[in-house]
Amino acid sequence: MMTNHGNRVTQGQFSFLPDLSDEQITAQIKYALKNGWAVNVEYTDDPHPRNTYWEMFGMPMFDLKDPAGILMEINHCRETFPNHYVRVTAFDSTRGWESPRMSFIVNRPDKEPGFRLVREERGGRSMGYTIAPYAADRPEGERY
């Protein structure tokens, strides 16, 4: 079990808050749409901090006016992958950004076992470090 605050992976903008309700998620998506950002739903069962490419649940949603469609996709993704991490990412295409501007987790496994830290002793007192999710010992799709 993880021993940090909330006993959970704390990636994303709102991991220190109680899980967001659908109304709260809708408000955040509204903020993204107001800024003209495209919203994407992604899922994974490999929460390694440097696992950049979570699976895309469909294409990023461009040109939407209203958050309801995105919430529909989020719920669809949560129903399909109830024990995966699901995150919502908002992309800004303006010059000088062209990068995500928001990212927050909206679904996570019931139990989060956390990460193993492997130390490799090197010359002198130096140490090489590797982090691996305990869950990733099992094959993709059978982890949580």
Next chain:
Amino acid sequence: MGKFETNIDAKPRYSAGVIPYKKMGYWEPDYRPKDTDVIALFRITPQEGVDPEEAAAAVAGESSTATWTVVWTDRLTACELYRAKAYRVDPVPNTGAGTAIDAQYFAYIAYDLDLFEPGSIANLTASIIGNVFGFKAVKALRLEDMRLPVAYLKTFQGPATGIVVERERLDKFGRPLLGATTKPKLGLSGRNYGRVVYEALKGGLDFVKDDENINSQPFMHWRDRFLYCMEAVNRASAATGEVKGHYLNVTAGTMDEMIERADFAKNLGSAIVMIDLVIGYTAIQSMAKWARNHDMILHLHRAGNSTYSRQKNHGMNFRVICKWMRMAGVDHIHAGTVVGKLEGDPLMIKGFYDTLRETRTEMSLEHGLFFDQDWASLNKVMPVASGGIHAGQMHQLIHYLGEDVVLQFGGGTIGHPDGIQAGAIANRVALETMILARNEGRDYLKEGPEILEAAAKWCSPLRAALETWKDITFNYASTDTADFVPTATASV
């Protein structure tokens, strides 16, 4: 090619002797700066009896080609081109007759691009702030702002990583980053020092930082610090599933020594290293190149800057340092907090932050920006707000500083009554709850205290933090304020 236009009669101009700078061609009121000119704006306090235009011409002369007397060797050069040209002098509002302050003037001086070596801050500064600040014709002199042409900016690398890529590497979006400086500043052993780093990062901060004067002292040699800090960073990363970092200060006596420390940090897997402004412009540029070549984020502590930036009549404005540091290539720079313990007028600080973060800044006198400035696609620098800030000010911090900033709560984390982790949790919860409220469209500046109180109901570390620091404010008048607002804005 046509001859460079001039209206100076050669015979009297070049006969031996001393003539006023104005007459030597350094004052050209009709001059229209070219797009490729570097422009500097000086605040000049002339000596008694010195005409402001002559003082401006003297500054132009001394910061470009002139010496105190006429030299015939000028005529072997395209000297009309190389002469800097003072082209505009405006009295500074609220100075001179009828005020308690000596008359001051804003002097605009244009420099041709060929006066400068490409890609060298040292060369630029040797001209602009080289000799001229000790010049007797002026009582005081302050470099207020500069317009750097795109053509010149293109010769600089700019920030090694920049805000966008830093966020991508850290996988942290949509909120300010959280940091803390390890305290006490001096005296901890490497082992004890790493404990502070581990607790703060596991609690919820993104970064912990060495202080500016933590280098390699008898109580803790640098390698010990690096080894224990990286143990702490990796342990915290495994405990949270987040990318974490500690700014390892590589400031040292020689360039070789700095590179050795930086290499060691990289080999231990650190994402970021740190330097102090006092290492000098050339060393900073070298470290920026090193950082770009080794995928490292480069943090700069502005140690020493207040020796010349704080007083309004002499020295240089911090916004000029911001510009030079963006060109030199640092990724982080301490740029003020508005609400904390260090100097900082809200309008001036907005000017600094815009200078560091925007793709283009428009002239805005109330923010102390005297020129339109196109940043020629140089990366954005992440400003760092550090010094006397705490969770109870979160709404003000986000309002004044925005979301692309590192908020550093040193005392505000380590001084928490329930321990360092609790301090970090309090800060992170305060931050996330405020960003959530902001995005929901709430008037978070006004409702900030209630928003924090509501979160404190379910988060006891935040409750304790709010209780501990509820009365802490630093309400002193700022010394460095805008000249173009009716009244100086008070520090909050």
Next chain:
Amino acid sequence: MGKSDDAVAAIVSRHAQEDGVVDLEAEFRASNIQEVLDTLDRELIGLMPIKTRIREIAALLLVERLRKQFALTSETPTLHMCFTGNPGTGKTTVAMRMGEILKRLGYVREGHLVTVTRDDLVGQYIGHTAPKTKEVIKKAMGGVLFIDEAYYLYKPENERDYGAESIEILLQIMENHRDDLVVILAGYKDKMDQFFMSNPGMRSRIAHHLDFPDYSADELMAITKLMLADQSYRLSPEAERALAEYVPLRMALPHFANARSIRNALDRARLRHANRLFAARSQALTRSDLMTIEAADIRASRVFREGTPDGVPAAVGLVTGQGDLR
């Protein structure tokens, strides 16, 4: 949501507390629907039965909202509609205004109109249709989804047709996302009736059927003048007489599409007007020349000469089935 909603809520709760009375007139004014109705009046000539229906629907929705505030009802009413009528009778324009009315009454959040046909909803291969339909639905959420010639979604002659999949998804959304989306199905009346007969599920989800009548010749003349004035043209008296003859002739021909046919006829008249001026370019032109459509510009139409519509040879027109040739 928004201010007007809050204001209404305040009025209602105050009245409810006082004596359980509510001022419907004040409610109506607060909603600003009259503004939309006025716009509709200005934009569309005639169409009296439709305008009356719109007014009735608006009144119903306003009252429904009040009933909800008095807790007399809790359901969101079904708002999906069906607009039938020939091409060029103003269905899209009315749908656009309907979106605004629904927004002002708080039944949709944005009120924008997304117009689609079968091609936007139905895919070419297995697994293609659902994402396509959902993509459209997501874009329309918060507003109105206008499906033109909706009956083409259903092809009884091909039981493997992917259109059925799209209909399934639409039905589900129309039922479960009533707060998020209003669907308007549009097309010819007879074809739509057939469609509903084969798809009773769809019929049962439609709350309002509006049948758009064809324009009379007089109304079409009025529309012509409105269109010309918008473009700073005018008809000479002779041209007006020519047009008055043209309109009934055109109405009798196949593929007549009401206002759309008139727009096309005017486009061609403008072309002939320009060519006529160009042919006589040695003469000086006045402002009036540049504005005035003459009888010759109208009478050159094939409608007079051959008794077929202008633009495309009659045989080709049947094949393409586009524009006013439909």
